[in-house]
Amino acid sequence: MTSQTTHTFDREYDTIVIGAGMSGLGAGIRLAMFDKKVLILEKHSISGGLNSYYTRFKRPFDVGLHAMTNFSPRGERKSPLGKLLKQLRIKHEQLNLSEQKHSTIVFPDTKLSFTNEFSILIEEIAQKFPHEIDGFLKLVDEIKNFNEVSLKNEYQAAKSVVSTYLKSETLIEMIFCPLLIYGSAWEDDMDFSQFVIMFKSIYLEGFCRPEGGVRTLLNLLLETYEQRGGELEFKHGVEKILYDGKKVIGVQTTKGEKIKANKVLSSMGAPETYARIDEQEKKTSAQTGRMTFTETIFITDKKPSDFGFHETIYFYNNRNKYLYRNPQTYYDDQSAVICFPNNFQDDDNPEGIIRVTFMADYTHWKKLLSEDRKAYREKKKEMGETAYDVVKKLLPNSWDAKIECIDTFTPTTIERYTGHFGGTVYGSPDKSRDGTTPYQNLYLCGTDQGFLGIVGSLLSGISMANLHVLSQ
Numbered sequence: 001m002t003s004q005t006t007h008t009f010d011r012e013y014d015t016i017v018i019g020a021g022m023s024g025l026g027a028g029i030r031l032a033m034f035d036k037k038v039l040i041l042e043k044h045s046i047s048g049g050l051n052s053y054y055t056r057f058k059r060p061f062d063v064g065l066h067a068m069t070n071f072s073p074r075g076e077r078k079s080p081l082g083k084l085l086k087q088l089r090i091k092h093e094q095l096n097l098s099e100q101k102h103s104t105i106v107f108p109d110t111k112l113s114f115t116n117e118f119s120i121l122i123e124e125i126a127q128k129f130p131h132e133i134d135g136f137l138k139l140v141d142e143i144k145n146f147n148e149v150s151l152k153n154e155y156q157a158a159k160s161v162v163s164t165y166l167k168s169e170t171l172i173e174m175i176f177c178p179l180l181i182y183g184s185a186w187e188d189d190m191d192f193s194q195f196v197i198m199f200k201s202i203y204l205e206g207f208c209r210p211e212g213g214v215r216t217l218l219n220l221l222l223e224t225y226e227q228r229g230g231e232l233e234f235k236h237g238v239e240k241i242l243y244d245g246k247k248v249i250g251v252q253t254t255k256g257e258k259i260k261a262n263k264v265l266s267s268m269g270a271p272e273t274y275a276r277i278d279e280q281e282k283k284t285s286a287q288t289g290r291m292t293f294t295e296t297i298f299i300t301d302k303k304p305s306d307f308g309f310h311e312t313i314y315f316y317n318n319r320n321k322y323l324y325r326n327p328q329t330y331y332d333d334q335s336a337v338i339c340f341p342n343n344f345q346d347d348d349n350p351e352g353i354i355r356v357t358f359m360a361d362y363t364h365w366k367k368l369l370s371e372d373r374k375a376y377r378e379k380k381k382e383m384g385e386t387a388y389d390v391v392k393k394l395l396p397n398s399w400d401a402k403i404e405c406i407d408t409f410t411p412t413t414i415e416r417y418t419g420h421f422g423g424t425v426y427g428s429p430d431k432s433r434d435g436t437t438p439y440q441n442l443y444l445c446g447t448d449q450g451f452l453g454i455v456g457s458l459l460s461g462i463s464m465a466n467l468h469v470l471s472q
């Protein structure tokens with residue numbers, strides 16, 4: 001059945017981009033740069049989406065930023081970061097990137113440390129898994145020669161590929177741990193192309209942080225977009241995507257406006273996008289992802305480095321196997337990512353900060369929040385205490401800093417501020433690598449196109465704008 005409604009439009013654009021997160025801003029800048037009349041519609045009052053910021057206790061907090069992946073030094077133009085900055089006409093020095101000191105994967109009997117110097121990880125593996133080093137080096141060769149961004153790659157389970165090179169299950173689990181938790185919509189495994197993207201971005205390139213956190217990057221993106229003539233409206237969400245039976249022709253907004261567009265680029269996620277199309281026009285669906293997280297942020301009066309502790313990120317796992325999956329309960333305290341933002345090379349934070357991320361189940365938090373707000377707040381408090389117990393196990397015994405304040409967010413917070421169904425962070429397991437949808441003129445960018453993280457989603461926005469609008 002096709003839509004018979006004739007629409008009267010309030011205004012018209014070449015392209016409407018849904019969402020002012022990283023991918024939406026990346027796409028918007030490219031389009032505005034090439035003189036397309038482009039409008040970004042963002043339902044929230046600020047930009048950033050999953051990687052945004054807020055103020056609490058009179059302090060600035062970042063939502064998503066532990067670290068930016070894909071570090072490359074100034075002048076490196078062929079790296080993902082170099083290409084991204086070139087495409088957006090942003091100078092490397094404008095970000096004032098500070099590199100990580102070192103990070104560690106902690107399993108019950110073994111630790112593996114890595115820095116932005118890949119040889120450190122090779123040495124660690126040679127020392128702790130001497131029988132595996134040859135296989136590991138061959139795996140690295142395969143990774144270096146693999147074209148992970150080819151839109152034609154077939155999906156294949158990464159663990160089965162990696163286990164042809166490595167025999168130690170512990171080593172396999174340790175290598176996968178940071179890659180899964182920083183970028184897999186699948187549970188327990190990931191697509192091999194995504195594995196290669198994450199391996200290169202974390203182990204071969206590494207972690208860094210812009211001075212001033214995510215605000216620095218967002219301000220630069222917003223400034224660039226505005227200077228190029230792009231339009232952006234906050235608190236103006238997309239209610240419906242209008243389809244005339246043959247092609248997408250525009251959107252209807254939460255303010256009741258109908259806006260015409262030749263193309264619509266959506267960064268809100270695949271299931272979320274398809275839910276905005278009239279029921280009778282449904283051609284497809286996408287699963288809602290199950291991977292979501294809680295995060296507890298501790299502000300302390302002293303910094304971990306005051307106690308001789310210099311880890312940037314701890315990937316902590318208290319089991320022999322790493323269970324990267326929905327925990328089916330409020331949170332899983334047997335594994336965590338613990339980020340110490342003070343421990344980048346340059347620390348611009350006036351106080352100590354510790355961020356603890358647990359895998360979590362949306363359904364439990366949602367039910368509790370809707371049934372009993374007080375119990376929800378108490379559960380957050382209990383989780384904060386558990387998180388601090390985990391942190392204390394990792395910090396030196398002499399650690400005696402006072403906690404100045406604690407802030408916690410849950411999957412329901414993520415859902416509320418980003419609109420992602422189920423508070424999912426890495427989107428649907430059903431990705432559209434080339435960004436196409438069954439609806440002509442409607443494309444996906446960002447999380448559900450498949451490139452994740454700050455650098456990944458910016459690159460996704462850029463490449464989808466290039467492919468589906470600028471090269472047409």
Ligand SMILES: Cc1cc2nc3c(=O)[nH]c(=O)nc-3n(C[C@H](O)[C@H](O)[C@H](O)COP(=O)(O)OP(=O)(O)OC[C@H]3O[C@@H](n4cnc5c(N)ncnc54)[C@H](O)[C@@H]3O)c2cc1C
Pocket residue numbers: 018019020021022023024041042043044047048049050051063064065066067068069236237238239267268272293295357414417418419420425445446447448452453454455457
């Ligand atoms: C706790 C946490 C920690 C993270 N840590 C890191 C990290 O350390 N390093 C890293 O690289 N990445 C990290 N990430 C992941 C990273 O934030 C995301 O992969 C990336 O920001 C996704 O960007 P996006 O543009 O694809 O999607 P989103 O950021 O989800 O952007 C989508 C935008 O669309 C808007 N929107 C939704 N529905 C509508 C609608 N109907 N109308 C209009 N607008 C709408 C949303 O408000 C949002 O702004 C983290 C994420 C979280 C949640």
